[in-house]
Structures are given as structure tokens and as C-alpha cells.
Amino acid sequence: MAGIIVRNLSDQLVDLIRERILDGTVPPGQPIRQDALASELGVSKIPLREALTRLEQEGLVTSQVNRGYVVRSLRSDEAEEVYALRLKLEPETVALAAIHANDADRQQAIQASQELDAATNVHGAGVGAFNRTFHLALIRPSGQATTTLFLERLHILSERYVRKHLEPLGRDQRANEEHGTILQMWLDRDTLVGKLVQAHIRKTVIDLRRELSRQSEN
């Protein structure tokens, strides 16, 4: 009963294209040519379009009738809103999850943390994905499915801002140190972990705000 996950093409394409958008391979504002991308990936348009439909729901692309899909641009007001929402939802949910987590959940969180560490040290691509996996491992055991879904969306949305503005500064290194203490408190089922998460998010948003305003000066 290990996770033998059967997924259809659309599912896989969602992850693939999402990563391309988040890591900047497909830059904001760029139209997505369906036939071209489909043949590049060796699939047809049908599953590709289903994947794009989902990415549109996630807020990474927009579509206009008969004009197709375009990678959404970054907007500082969106970043502000996303972080405001995370502040409203995430601390409480992480605390709840800490209480509810069973052994398997806890094991997953530990593993996600280790993988994130490893990825950060190598500093190859995909740190963001590991970061998301880690955070969600702290959230999902809350048992609040809808909240978890929303938070997953918010993490996806915030990732482009972090990658663009904070990763280049090596800020994620510091963030990872915080992750360690958060995980520890979470494993201790200490509900004060919520405060820590709150502080973690607040720091990020402050750093981000500084970078965004710095940039808009230009």
C-alpha cells in the first residue's frame, strides 16, 4: 500500500507546467501556444488544455476566448493580498494540524523537512516545490480540507514572488533555519507554533515589501 499513484496526462502536465511557470522558464505575460507546447511535450492539446484549465483556477495563467492562455503577470497588490490571506489562515491551521497529526503525518513532515534541507544545500532547481511540500505537510493533518486547498493555492501564488525577489538574496537560507524550529515545535504539538508561523510569514512579507518597493523606485 505504498503510494502507487496512477495519474493521467493532464495531472502530470499540471505539475510540469506549474513548475515551468514558477521557476520562470515560462515568463509572465507570455502566451502559451497550445500546439507548440503539446508537440514539444509529446502529447496532444486535449490533456494540455485540461491542465491549463486547472492552472487558470490556480491563478497562474489567464485565458481569453479564442485567444488562449497567457502566463499571469506579477502584481505587488496580489502579493500583499496573498500574504494577508496566509496570515489569516495559516498559523491557526498549522497549530491545529500539530495537534491532529498522527505518526504517518509526522513522519511525512520530517521527511519533507529533510528533503527541503537537502535541496537547499544543493541549491539546484525546485527548492520552491520542496518548500511548498514541507509547509503543506504541516498544514494537511489539520483535517481542514478546504482550508488546506486554499493554503496550497496561496503557497503556489506566493512562490513566484519569493523566487523572484527573495531567493536571489539568499533569504531562503535564513528561512530554512526558521523551518527547523517550526518543525520541532510542531512535532512537540505545541500550539504556540502558530505564533512562529505567523512571525515567519510576517518576516517574509516585510522582506518582500522592501524588495518590491525598491524595485518600483526604478
Add this chain to the structure above:
Amino acid sequence: MAGIIVRNLSDQLVDLIRERILDGTVPPGQPIRQDALASELGVSKIPLREALTRLEQEGLVTSQVNRGYVVRSLRSDEAEEVYALRLKLEPETVALAAIHANDADRQQAIQASQELDAATNVHGAGVGAFNRTFHLALIRPSGQATTTLFLERLHILSERYVRKHLEPLGRDQRANEEHGTILQMWLDRDTLVGKLVQAHIRKTVIDLRRELSRQSEN
């Protein structure tokens, strides 16, 4: 510059099927046969599947690989979570929207309210859709796109519970009286409207909780 809205088939199908699910035409637990439904609606599977993909994101259907889509069942814990989320997000957002609303927004809110009244009196189908439109008209001018999107999802999710458990009791009649005072305060840009919205949601969740527990006694 009137809203000449061009929509593709998938878009229209989303609304159509959503209504069918919300009004119970397609009951929870029922599998959705793609070929059958497509030919019934006079379209092919392609746009239908894209519509179902979106409805899955909305939480109205689930899919399993090679086993297709099934209308999601109602769960009282989902209802609790959805209303908890609405309480966290909606009052504040409505108050913000009251401040930010321009004349067009205000006109839309008034119109949505009138249409809701009319629909309630006739008490034909689709009261729920008008109810949703009204509430969203009070939310959207907040300028918080992501929050608005989340709240729209939450309204869609909560609708089935309201329709199943509260509408039969004529409870929506009372709710509509509250809508009038909410709209008035909103138009007055009185941020205390948030408190009213909060009370409105709380009442609903209390009524709903009573009905749900009453039913689980059986």
C-alpha cells in the same frame, strides 16, 4: 461598453452543470457519464471534460483516474469548515468593499438585490444563484481578487447545504429580510456592515447545525 460577454462552451457548461449539481438534479454520489451527458447537451466530451475539471476545483465533483467524475457527497464537517472560513473572510471583505465600491458597483449590488427579491417571491428555481450573485456583488468591489475568488468558492460549496436543509423550512425568507438591511448599510459605506454579515452567517450556521444534527439522529 455593455457587457457583451463571449464565452466558450466549457464556460457555459460549468454554469449549467454547477446549477444541476446545486439544485440536486444530479444527486451526490452519482457518477457523471461523459458521453451520455455530452450527447444530451449536444456537445462533445472535450468541452464537457474541461468543465468538469473546473467543477472539480470548485469541490463539486471528484475524479478518479479511468473511473471518471462523481458528484461529491455532502459532509457536515465540510459545511462546518466552509462556514468557519466564510466567517474569517467575508465580514471584513464586505466592509472593505463597501468603502471601495464605485457607482457602478453600487448599482450592480442594488440590481442583484432586486433580482434576488423577485426570484424569492416567485420561488422558482435558481434562488441560490441569485443569492450568490447578490453576496458577491457586496464582496467583489473590495478589490481583493483572490479573497473574492475564495469566497465565491465558499458560497458555491455552502449552497448545497442551504438548499437541502434550510430552504425547505422557508428559512431563506427570513434571510432575505436581513439582506435588505445589509445592503442598506453597505450602500451607506458603514463598515459596521461587517458585524451584520457576521451575524448573518452565524445564524445560518446555527440553523444549519441544528438541522444537520436533527438529521443525524435518524
Add this chain to the structure above:
DNA sequence: GTAACCTGTTTTGCATACAGCCCAAGTGCC
């Protein structure tokens, strides 16, 4: 010079067609 219009090309959106999976009823084997 500019604006409206035409025309070929690109691209989307959808219908049709088909391969493969799932499930249930039947079949053989013990």
C-alpha cells in the same frame, strides 16, 4: 499620412475516432 478593408496565415476551440482501462458476468478448475 491615416484609416478602413481585404487576404493569407496562425491559432484556438470543438467534434470525431480510437486505444486502453475497468468492471461484471460467465467459465473452468479444484
Add this chain to the structure above:
DNA sequence: GGCACTTGGGCTGTATGCAAAACAGGTTAC
């Protein structure tokens, strides 16, 4: 009789092909 196995029909998921919309470029009218 009960259990593994097979086989057929139904359904999903994907590829291919086509109609129609959008775009770009040049051309004409003013």
C-alpha cells in the same frame, strides 16, 4: 460449491482533424 481466470461491453482518456476566430501585412480610398 467456492475461487481464480477469462472475456466482453462500457467507459474513460487521448490523438487527430477541421471550422472559425484572431492576427499581421499589405493595399486601396480618402
